[in-house]
Amino acid sequence: MKTLYLDCPMGISGDMFLAALIDLGVDPKMILRELKKLPVDKIDVEIKKVSRHSITGTTFKVRLTESHHHRTFKDIKKIIEESALSPKVKFLSTAIFKVIAESEGKIHGIKADEVHFHEVGAMDSIIDIVGAAIAVDSLKVSKIVASPIALGTGWARTMHGTIPIPAPATLEILKGVPTAASTAPFELTTPTGAAIVKTLASSFGPMPSMTIEGAGYGAGKKDFKESANLLRAVIGSSIGGGTAEGVERLTVLETNIDDMSPQVAGYLLDKLLEKGALDAFYTPVQMKKGRPGVLLSVLTDSEKKDGLLDVIFAESTTIGVRAYEVDRHCLERKAAKVKTPFGIVRVKLALRGGRVVNIQPEYEDCRAAAEKKGVPLKQVIDAAREAANGLR
Template sequence: MKILYYDCFAGISGDMNLGAMIDLGVDAGYLTSELEKLHIDGFHLEITKDIRRGISGTKATVVIENPENEKHRHLRHIEELVNQSSLSENVKKNALNIFRRVAEAEAKVHNIDIQKVHFHEVGALDSIADIVGAAICLDYLNVDKVLSSPIQLGGGMVQCAHGLMPVPAPATALIVENIPVKTGLVQHEATTPTGAAILAAMVDEFTEKIDFPVTRTGYGIGQRDVPDVPNALRLYLSETKGDMTDVKVETATMLECNIDDMNPERYGHLLDLLFEAGASDAWLTSLIMKKSRPATQLSVLCPENLGMDMKQIIFENTTSIGLREYTVQKSMLRREERNMETEIGTIRVKESFYNGKRIHAKPEFEDCKKLAVQHNISISEVEKVVAKHL
């Protein structure tokens, strides 16, 4: 399994991303030749080694050869350029997704139709190279999952085409909605709209947890050299053996509380409420609390977006006045259910897969019980019949 992790401790821009990708191992010649498939003249990539606050890395600069002749394009022009190119379909899809993130934000900021936005941010050659280049690099790495830390946005004011704007710039602020961010590390724009859009479009999960082996590290050097803080983007690449296509990994919320003063008859109703509200799992564990009191630990595992709903059920239906909450990572095998015909009837079978192979198969207990009653035989006899067909 291959994982790409963005460590945005000092923010991210389009050129920092390209530099970090090349530093991580993307072939610069390949990137250049793929960008030529856009059939746009007037720019070239300049790749150099540089250093920021003692950290060395790669600086990628999109050099505009005739700035005075540069055109500002609308979204439809960008879409035509990309769709008419000979880039791979995956690169086209990802590049257009990033472009649209910026376009939607700019349209909302200026309160105009998305196709009428005059894209000084997106239509410029350097932004085109940064965005299409990001899609090319990600396709080159062929990773299974993209993760990122919270994004450092910076602070202060930034000079835009419309004048001074607060950091984050309005378009950037819209793009990072519902994404974990940090601010104030530096008094400048640490994350550009292009950098934010790359992450918003490409990242599967934002987390500060790095619980995988790091195989390679790359640094993309920013154009600005500031005191105290290394202006660089760090990328981690993790490569582990094994086909993980049958394993789904996601984060979830765990809620726990210890209860020693509640009528145990209530627990059945409580668990029913939790499952009806969407809990992935909920269980009870016996324990001994202070003063040697027998007690019960309630544990609830749920999707992150249901945490508040679960808390409300717990506080309204138990005697607990507090709980513990933390984030966990779930790894789940691919599961399928099928109907299996046997000489005694149809039984649903649940199967799970790992590395392309079925490793578990289990008959649905309720179906086994129904057939046992129907044929006046034991459940173990039903299971023996099922075993012959698995």
């Protein structure tokens, strides 16, 4: 299982995050190729190596001729949705912007869709957020963990005037997220950086146990005398998979749907199983306003998660999917043949600790024997189970 760890002793911003992943090894040409799917005339990107306290890192800066700097969240969603980006990248990008919109809306007392993005709404920040979604999607990691976030101190000049650091939006976004003390008189964590880490990270704390495969450094704009202004991204594999013998670490994808036709619902399950889902099923649920709906649940290993997400977003009407890891405990299985009064029947044996705990006769064998001998099916099944009891 791949894990990405974000070490944020000097905070996080959109350009530092993207630069760190490029320094980690994500192909910048691939990012630019995907970014060209956005409705932008020209994207001029400067990516270069810099030094911060003798540590080499990468900077990412976007320069473009774009004059429309004021957009609402509704405008930005339209830009992303009408692009040719993948469903996963669209979902991540919109989710990050939604976090910012909801926090700004709460601060200014307006609806999220009505929030006007000034600095964030400028196209360079749209590039930062969409580029971040493209880059992290390309890594195909199962989990993202972040350190406590340093915020900075002081004052910042904005279109609304001078405001304290951390910015109100940053504080609102990072509710529930552990932060680290910092005396740097600068905005270390921006609303964009806060939204990225809040959306992507599943937990916060020290670096988890893993076999390290690579590290990248994203450099901030300022070069402080006291500390190296760097965001560090570390990728690695879980040691031993983190599970005991007979236990598989899998991922559950689930979403509630109340506006999809039954024909599409059946087709969706078929497509998910064709794509490699270990299991896929619906559970009846009651949704908002008393509407009947279904809970779609999909069980998969981490390698197939992104492909299955693509199927869900392409084939269903949902706009959001929850994902979480589970442990599946599996019994050891063996096959055997038993002799019954109605013929030879194959049985499946399930063992725990070397002891048979479950016996299941093969249905097709039992059905064929029942039809051939002219006896009830359940009589053949009972006979096969009785014969298999000798194998316990």
